[in-house]
Amino acid sequence: MSRSPLVADLRSDTLTRPTAGMRAAMAEAEVGDDVYGEDPSVNALEAEMAALLGKEAALFVPTGTMGNQICVRLLVPPAGELLCDADAHIVTYENGGAAQHGSVQTRTLVSARGLLDPDAVAAQVRPEGWGTVVTSAVAVEHTHNRGGGAVYPLETLRRLRAVTTERGAALHCDGARIFNAHVASGVPLATYGELFDAMSVCLSKGLGAPVGSVVLAGAEAIARGRVLRHRLGGAMRQAGIIAAAGRYAIAHHIERLAEDHRRAKELATAIADKAPGTVDPARVETNIVLIDTTGSGHDATSLTAAAAEEGVLVGVVAPRQVRLVTHLDVDDEGCARAAEVLSRLLAG
Numbered sequence: 001m002s003r004s005p006l007v008a009d010l011r012s013d014t015l016t017r018p019t020a021g022m023r024a025a026m027a028e029a030e031v032g033d034d035v036y037g038e039d040p041s042v043n044a045l046e047a048e049m050a051a052l053l054g055k056e057a058a059l060f061v062p063t064g065t066m067g068n069q070i071c072v073r074l075l076v077p078p079a080g081e082l083l084c085d086a087d088a089h090i091v092t093y094e095n096g097g098a099a100q101h102g103s104v105q106t107r108t109l110v111s112a113r114g115l116l117d118p119d120a121v122a123a124q125v126r127p128e129g130w131g132t133v134v135t136s137a138v139a140v141e142h143t144h145n146r147g148g149g150a151v152y153p154l155e156t157l158r159r160l161r162a163v164t165t166e167r168g169a170a171l172h173c174d175g176a177r178i179f180n181a182h183v184a185s186g187v188p189l190a191t192y193g194e195l196f197d198a199m200s201v202c203l204s205k206g207l208g209a210p211v212g213s214v215v216l217a218g219a220e221a222i223a224r225g226r227v228l229r230h231r232l233g234g235a236m237r238q239a240g241i242i243a244a245a246g247r248y249a250i251a252h253h254i255e256r257l258a259e260d261h262r263r264a265k266e267l268a269t270a271i272a273d274k275a276p277g278t279v280d281p282a283r284v285e286t287n288i289v290l291i292d293t294t295g296s297g298h299d300a301t302s303l304t305a306a307a308a309e310e311g312v313l314v315g316v317v318a319p320r321q322v323r324l325v326t327h328l329d330v331d332d333e334g335c336a337r338a339a340e341v342l343s344r345l346l347a348g
């Protein structure tokens with residue numbers, strides 16, 4: 001990947017490896033067959049997550065993509081409609097799963113930084129009785145990945161809840177990075193939880209677990225979700241081995257996300273100092289930094305290749321946009337050196 005020794009791998013917060021403490025927890029996990037409902041570690045994780053997010057029940061799933069797919073199918077009948085922003089993970093990175101698995105029609109709104117505007121949603125949600133496709137659910141992504149880790153203001157989420165309730169639509173949260181949102185905003189996780197009919201949250205992003213996501217909803221919906229998970233091939237056996245990593249992550253790795261946020265802000269500030277106009281540090285709310293290569297003499301692909309030559313790995317998200325993500329496996333020194341390399345390349 002890179003010619004030089006690795007300085008920092010900022011491509012994604014999915015790249016973390018389990019820590020020694022997490023591996024010990026996995027090695028010691030009590031397990032059973034989760035398809036029989038007999039894995040104590042999975043059962044404990046599901047109970048802990050439901051309590052944390054203030055939902056009735058939870059379901060452990062292998063990936064956030066499966067989590068979203070299950071939630072979409074819980075909330076939208078075949079040939080029904082899901083409304084979301086045009087850059088949402090559900091319509092960008094899930095390979096058409098909503099269409100293939102759920103026969104769900106998606107309709108998208110172009111939104112600043114991926115955050116849906118409640119007025120725009122109100123104008124587009126189609127209730128029953130209009131002779132149109134009914135909008136069964138609206139999906140928000142919190143924080144927003146392609147929106148640069150943007151955090152919804154709580155007031156905006158409350159207005160989205162009011163609009164959807166008024167129109168008879170459900171509200172889903174792709175909360176792959178809900179823990180980042182919680183740490184950045186200070187809003188309690190359960191305050192987020194009570195706003196949504198269904199949520200999917202990742203343990204394998206900033207929290208640092210190797211595998212796993214959790215679906216949260218009412219008890220009846222989770223019972224139906226369990227069947228959908230099995231049908232998708234996601235019913236696992238001694239899954240407590242990986243659930244234990246998730247339990248360890250929620251016990252030890254939530255509050256430390258503030259460090260990732262501080263490092264992302266420092267990275268952005270250092271780059272903006274030397275290469276003005278390529279990044280706006282004020283936009284960095286969590287662990288994601290988006291760099292605009294316009295005017296730098298690089299496009300996203302050439303910048304990524306040049307940085308990799310110097311041991312700094314970053315990701316392409318658009319022809320002129322590069323993404324940096326801070327996480328458990330990058331430290332202050334790695335970020336400082338990455339900032340040096342990237343600002344030199346961008347300042348040309």
Ligand SMILES: *Cc1c(COP(=O)(O)O)cnc(C)c1O
Nearest residue numbers: 063064065066089141145174176
């Ligand atoms: C990572 C991510 C997911 C789920 O990804 P998996 O790789 O399937 O676990 C869903 N939504 C968002 C916004 C994500 O960033």
